[in-house]
Amino acid sequence: MKILITGRHGQLGSELHDLKEAYPKYQMVFVDREEMDLSNPDQIIEVLNTQKPNIIVSAGAYTAVDKAESDQELCDAVNHIAVKTIGAWAADNNANVIHISTDYVFDGTSETPLKETDTPDPINVYGLTKLHGEQALRASSANHVIIRTAWVYSVYGANFVKTMIRLMSEREEIGVVADQIGTPTYARDLAKAIMQIIEAPEFLQGVYHYSNEGKISWHEFATAVKEIKGFNTKINAIGSNAFPTPAKRPNFSLLDKSKIKEVYKVSVPDWKTSLQEMLGEL
Numbered sequence: 449m450k451i452l453i454t455g456r457h458g459q460l461g462s463e464l465h466d467l468k469e470a471y472p473k474y475q476m477v478f479v480d481r482e483e484m485d486l487s488n489p490d491q492i493i494e495v496l497n498t499q500k501p502n503i504i505v506s507a508g509a510y511t512a513v514d515k516a517e518s519d520q521e522l523c524d525a526v527n528h529i530a531v532k533t534i535g536a537w538a539a540d541n542n543a544n545v546i547h548i549s550t551d552y553v554f555d556g557t558s559e560t561p562l563k564e565t566d567t568p569d570p571i572n573v574y575g576l577t578k579l580h581g582e583q584a585l586r587a588s589s590a591n592h593v594i595i596r597t598a599w600v601y602s603v604y605g606a607n608f609v610k611t612m613i614r615l616m617s618e619r620e621e622i623g624v625v626a627d628q629i630g631t632p633t634y635a636r637d638l639a640k641a642i643m644q645i646i647e648a649p650e651f652l653q654g655v656y657h658y659s660n661e662g663k664i665s666w667h668e669f670a671t672a673v674k675e676i677k678g679f680n681t682k683i684n685a686i687g688s689n690a691f692p693t694p695a696k697r698p699n700f701s702l703l704d705k706s707k708i709k710e711v712y713k714v715s716v717p718d719w720k721t722s723l724q725e726m727l728g729e730l
């Protein structure tokens with residue numbers, strides 16, 4: 449069984465790579481930007497034809513949410529057209545696709561945890577291109593699982609936790625938004641969940657929501673990092689309007705994880721336990 453993973457050097461790609469030794473029964477092939485430029489459909493097909501994977505884990509993506517607002521074409525190529533291309537190849541070659549999507553496909557107006565049946569309505573370019581990627585994969589008729597996750601962090605790559613540590617080591621006072629509610633996801637937990645899906649006796653298609661357990665704001669997330677790391681920086685709770693960014697973010701993106709727990713029996717660690725684990729390794 450051969451598994452091809454895109455986004456080798458991203459947070460999720462790196463965590464999946466760390467699990468490679470634990471799964472010697474699979475041939476896990478990782479591709480980075482150089483080996484497979486996701487904005488180049490011909491190269492995607494060429495690599496897939498050479499590698500002929502049984503499973504594709506589509507972890508590569510354009511994730512710079514603010515930059516995407518002025519870089520829509522490239523963002524669409526990577527988050528939408530590449531997924532369409534992967535889906536078409538998988539349908540023709542009977543491969544399964546596990547694709548990663550985002551809480552940012554939702555508009556943030558819900559007041560209850562978001563279910564897979566809730567209607568997406570993105571409010572920024574990144575979210576829109578990710579939604580178009582999901583739709584293209586579904587239309588491809590490839591066997592697929594789409595995992596929508598949220599607020600991903602890891603010791604690898606760039607993320608909110610590492611940004612907060614940098615800011616807190618430089619400043620005495622920072623402001624962090626308190627009116628955007630969701631749940632962080634430790635990329636290692638997500639990588640383990642993906643391997644559990646691969647290990648499952650049956651590949652049950654569809655969309656699944658996955659994050660860690662809990663309900664917090666970015667402000668509470670930053671405060672937890674501060675407490676665990678022992679910083680003295682004052683973290684002011686601010687409204688989104690006091691932290692203007694090119695892209696709008698949803699105010700509420702808490703995901704309901706019932707379906708993935710029920711169908712794939714995955715465990716969903718508490719957000720703070722996972723944050724402590726990650727910070728312990730940083």
Ligand SMILES: NC(=O)C1=CN([C@@H]2O[C@H](COP(=O)(O)OP(=O)(O)OC[C@H]3O[C@@H](n4cnc5c(N)ncnc54)[C@H](OP(=O)(O)O)[C@@H]3O)[C@@H](O)[C@H]2O)C=CC1
Nearest residue numbers: 455457458459460481485486508509511550597599600605
């Ligand atoms: N990060 C987050 O907070 C969240 C992420 N997600 C989704 O989860 C998945 C994994 O995200 P995560 O690991 O955090 O993302 P990262 O930004 O850490 O990694 C993305 C990877 O995609 C690669 N990539 C970007 N553009 C191209 C391209 N043109 N060709 C080839 N590779 C490219 C990057 O390559 P390079 O290293 O060369 O830049 C990088 O390795 C993505 O689908 C993302 O949309 C969902 C919710 C939250």
Ligand SMILES: Cc1cn([C@H]2C[C@H](O)[C@@H](COP(=O)(O)OP(=O)(O)O[C@H]3O[C@@H](C)C(=O)[C@@H](O)[C@H]3O)O2)c(=O)[nH]c1=O
Nearest residue numbers: 511513550551552598599600608623624625666691697
């Ligand atoms: C750096 C900083 C950010 N913020 C705010 C901005 C934003 O609303 C929130 C989080 O900032 P970030 O830029 O890390 O978040 P962002 O890049 O929007 O994170 C998103 O990335 C994509 C890829 C996803 O799929 C989403 O699930 C989500 O994780 O914190 C502050 O309030 N103060 C600060 O000092």
Ligand SMILES: [Mg+2]
Nearest residue numbers: 511512513607
């Ligand atoms: Mg970001």
